[in-house]
Amino acid sequence: MAQPNFWANPHPAYETLQEIEYTIFYIHKQYQRWCSILEEIKTALELLATSPDEQLLQEAQANLAQLQQELETAEIRALLTNSDDQKGAFLTIKAESDDADGQEWAYILLKMYYQWANKHNYQIHLLEESGGDVSGIKSATCEITGLYAYGFLKSELGIHQLQRLSPFETSGNLRTSLARVEVSPILDESIDLVIPDQDLQITRWQWHGQNINHPEIWVRVVHIPSGITVFCEQERSQLENKKQALAILKSKLVAIALAQGVKSIADIQPGEIKSLSSQIIREYVLHPYTKVKDLRTKVETTNVQDVWNGDIDFLIKAYLQQQSYMTVEKSS
Template identity: 65%
Template sequence: MKPLNIKREVERLSNILGKAEGCLDIRELSARIQYLDQVIGQANFWKNPALGYQILQEIEYSIFYKHQKYQRWYSILEDIKAAVELLEASADEQLLQETQTNLNQLQQELETAEIRQLLTDPNDRKGSLVTITAEVSDANAQDWAYILLRMYYRWAERHNYLLYVVEESCGDVAGIKSATLEFTGRYAYGYLKSETGTHQLQRISPFDVNSKLHPSLAKVEVIPISEESVELEIPEKDLQITKWCWNGQNINSSEIWVRLVHISTGITVFCDQQRSRMENKQKALVILKIKLWALMQAQSVQQLAAIQPQPINTLSNKPIQEYILHPDKNVKDFRTEVATTSVAEVLNGEIDLFIKAYLQQQNQTVGVSKEVFNNSQ
């Protein structure tokens, strides 16, 4: 990038930071810190650990982090401006490369901030469970499900999320039949909720000796991980528990998987990644509670018994995104009409383009208008 182009990009980023500064009321933040310090100092502060943890998070992320993050961005931008002035006076290849690196870093971080300001739902800050399911039992669909799993894994790496595989059911020939991933970290649900739906792949099948063009479908379900779900009490009579056995007898075996079914709703959880059958059962129960809590919120009910039974497969078969590898290369989101020919990059986890467009569309739909820095913690 030439110094002139860098200068233009610096002007754009300066405008973004100017908006952020307008949202950052130092006096208000200082007053809030003083108030929270008084709350922390009260003798009964830790009588409610959940509330205490939330207050500490607010201090760390919503106040100090905001201010420090802004100061860092401002400092990087000023360094870039100074470097541009030097480059305009005299060419310096090393300085140009350093400036470009700093600019790329600032662009990426402000891009993340711009997306986060769109995350206004209370659930957006939570972790998430992502379940990927091959639509049909053939090698193409199961391989496609695995490609999606790998895509989300690499996206998590890029954004420093902790990713844990809850369960993974291998395909008959290749890929996976299904998998459930647990993303731990702030805003994981807010980012990934846009992925809920059916994803379609079109390519020359690597499993077809005639090299025919094959469409493949896989469904992705994303739900928030709510701390409140821990409090749910599920009666034993409402659960169907399946464990591996041989001729009806439980024996010592490497098969330690556990499947839980909530009878009234049909919600099923399978866990096989823990070290023992007991740990798999405990993990399956945690996941089941998370799914039931999400269903309670969706149906606006307060009691577990009030949940209305629903079909197990509730996602539409109509694709939300299409990934074309032949004859042309293209990825398109049918909801936002956003598309790119950078298919390899998308499948390597670079999906923020689609996430941002979806969130912008949703915010426009509900009439939400926020400044960049409101939620950039």
């Protein structure tokens, strides 16, 4: 707002002020809620000091756990300062191999993010899923809507590695499986991003005749310059699938442009796209010991099952704190 041209265009200026107003209102409401929960816990402790009550104790413990979770979430949100952080997210998971272990691993990650989204009361909608040959999935794309979904999930971009004894083999050998996670923000409809028609290859299922009871409605969109492919099949019509596929494609292109530090999608370097999500960021070990370790922050835990149940906020927080610290270091 301190920029001289901030007031030159009233519409974006008004939207910025609305966002600030909402943020202040949201923080105030949250603070009131936390104070109320804290008072309930204090009252319960005073009552328990004079008269033991198992039900009251359980309620107090539940309130405390809830308060701690909400304060943890608020602390993470304080680290999210980029303009896209408040947006929802498109999340894509891809098995890096065609074997059953790799495809099962991709499915485990998909379930992990579903449970994480549910814990945060986010809406999650499956846009595309390609089933595995024996088990699991080859790939899946989800739309996760809710405040700060992208800000949280951008920490998950990269390769996730699993080490375990294969449940699909009897050899007893260790298997290492890899799955790629891609994350991009859901763009506002007001963002006018035009992709030239000549840069797009759109494939639809074609049917002929009058007796098709269940016509396929999938749509595949390829961005020719970058090679990015998006496939959608979960919407009710081909038109809706095409619209969703283009929305995901634009989201991915914007995220790539930001990561590469270029101002236009026309300036994206195709050769550098895959490297953005090719780093192994986290390892999950089930044998000969149990451990989840983030290779960027070195934060780890031995409770793999909790992580797979969606308890990944401590990993997200550590990464965001690291990025915040690095940003401060660069600017100083």
